[in-house]
Each structure stands twice: as C-alpha cells, then as structure tokens.
Amino acid sequence: MKEKGPITGEQIADLLELTRATLRPDLAILTMSGILEARPRVGYYYNGRSGNTLVARAISKLRVKDIKSLPVVARETVSVYDAVVTMFTEDVGTLSVVDGDGYLSGVVSRKDLLKIAISGGDVHKMPVGMVMTRMPNIITVTPDDTVYLAAKRLITHQIDALPVVRTFVQPNGQERLEVVGRLTKTNITRFFVELANDEL
C-alpha cells in the first residue's frame, strides 16, 4: 500500500477502473439484452432501443417455422360435408385445399362452409372446390417469413389462418405451392402467452 500523499495519475486510472468494474457486471447483462452496445475505445453506449423496442425485437426475430402447426388439407373434389368432417376431426378452422398433384389450389374456412350449409345446398354432392377461395387469391406465408409478417397478414386480410407454403418451380417454369404447415391466430395467441410467461 502506498503512503499518504498527492494522488497519482496511476491511482486515478485505478479508481476509474474500479468504477467501471463495479458497473460492468450490470452492463454485460444490458449488452446481452441488446440495450447497451460495447464499443472498443468508446465504452458502453445506449443504442436507442427502449423496452418496447425490445419487445419488437423479441417478436420480430421469430419465424413462422418456429411456431407453425401441421398442415391439414383436403382434395378439392371432396364434398362440403366431408370437408366439414375433416375440420371437426382435425379440430381446425381452415383447410388448405389441394389439386390432383397435391399442390395448393384453394383455402376453405369454417365461415365458407357455414354459409353453404345454412343456405340449404346439397352438402353431400357439392365439392369443396366450388366454395373455396381459389388461387391466386390466397394469402400465404413461407416458413422463413417472420411471425410479425404473418400476424399483419392475418389482421389486414381478416382471416384466421394462413397456409405455410414452399414454392416449387416446375420444368415448364410454372410455380406451384406445396403446403408445409398452417399459421393461425391460435399460434400467435399461444406465443403471446409464452412471451408473457418469460419462458422463451
């Protein structure tokens, strides 16, 4: 230990180091959280992200493939009645409808089927292809799209579910969509609960 006397520049450096060292464990956590950024020779600085921005980041880094459900599909030739049965069996509110090659050709919702069922048509004879929303008027997402984009599409287009698709380019250059999942308001709500649980 040094004797009493005028304080040296070295001691000041030590003091400043001590100050930094005291703060550092906290700041390390904050940099990990993405609130502060550590820059060599500059030190820590606040990067302009608020708590809400953090929420936005937590949400925006999530991809459709992380929370999507398994696809539930019906051939467009099955009857409205059979489509309803599939819907109840699989406990879903929307079916992806596929053509003979298995590619996406339409989407049919509980609402579409209820409209037909209540209007007194012959639900056993009418094919689901007649009542579905048909390509290209279908809103889809890909597995790598963000959940945020998917949620925006659900709200903007006032629908309950999105087919999750992969694009196949056929030998003739035509693009076809393969259904690899579905992304619903239930997925979003479940993720919301998990966010609030702080279990991510």
Next chain:
Amino acid sequence: MKEKGPITGEQIADLLELTRATLRPDLAILTMSGILEARPRVGYYYNGRSGNTLVARAISKLRVKDIKSLPVVARETVSVYDAVVTMFTEDVGTLSVVDGDGYLSGVVSRKDLLKIAISGGDVHKMPVGMVMTRMPNIITVTPDDTVYLAAKRLITHQIDALPVVRTFVQPNGQERLEVVGRLTKTNITRFFVELANDEL
C-alpha cells in the same frame, strides 16, 4: 484552470463526476425502462429483469378493457339460422347469448352452428338456446383482467373468444353476468402486431 502538478482529491471527485455524468443520460433511460434502479447513496443497480422479462411486463400490464371489442349478442330464443345471419352481419365468430333479462346465458360459436347446419336439422325452427354452451360452463373475463389471463384462457379452453362480463348481484343475492364486450384471438393478434410495431 489549475497549474500542472500532483492531482488533488477534488480533481478526482470531478473526474468521477464527469464519468457519471457521461453515463447518466443512458442510465436515466434504463431506469425509466425499469431495467436499472437508482438508489440514493448506492447508485444504479441491475434489478434482475432481462429483455424477455420486459416483454412479459409490457404484456402483463395490459388489461382486457384496453383491447376488447364490442359485444355481439343474440337472444336464446332466436333460430340457429338467425344466429348465423347475425354472425355474418357482424362478422364475428362467436355470439354471446342472453336470456329474457339480457343477462348472459350461453355462448355459441361458428363451430357449434356449423355442426347443427351440416347435420340437417331445421335451422329455422331450432332455437340457438338448444345448441349453445350454457352457463355455468362458460369461460369469461372481466374488463380489469389482464390480456395475459384472457390469452391463457383462450389457449387452455381451446376457444376463439371470451365474453367480457360484469357481475351484477341481484336483490335475492343471485349473481348475473352482464356482457360488456368480447375478447378474441383477433384482439390478441392485433395487439401482437402493435407490440412489434413498437407503437404502444
């Protein structure tokens, strides 16, 4: 300005103050965000909340009354057909059903109505009261419940919507529920988009 020479204790204090002053604007933002807490004589300390906990806090402070939609109700005496018409007119997936006094007596979903419509019953004669889920088997929330609780109930009970209710205690001591709104997966999804937009 002082002359060159050994550095004094006063100057050290100034230096430390300068160090703190440089850091402080950032830390002020962090304390406002609830990440750091400022304690007199102790300084700033990290309060153990991570970015994810912030997400949880942002979510958990939101109440049902902040994002609920207007109630859409039907009398339990109306026909299944009329209930479906109301559903389409109001563009909702679930109706709250009320008794003659206007209090909640049941809930009916698109799924319930589709089941009846597809099974070939007479939807013009059958009252909605016969097909609805009846009190006390109804899951509800109050305006002051958190959106988190509402979301958990939607997921746990596998339903799309919750009636938002206020309890009335009648002169005879019996409790009745007045429907003051509805809270749906659409509300949650819309809030989720707003969170991600960082517009709260």
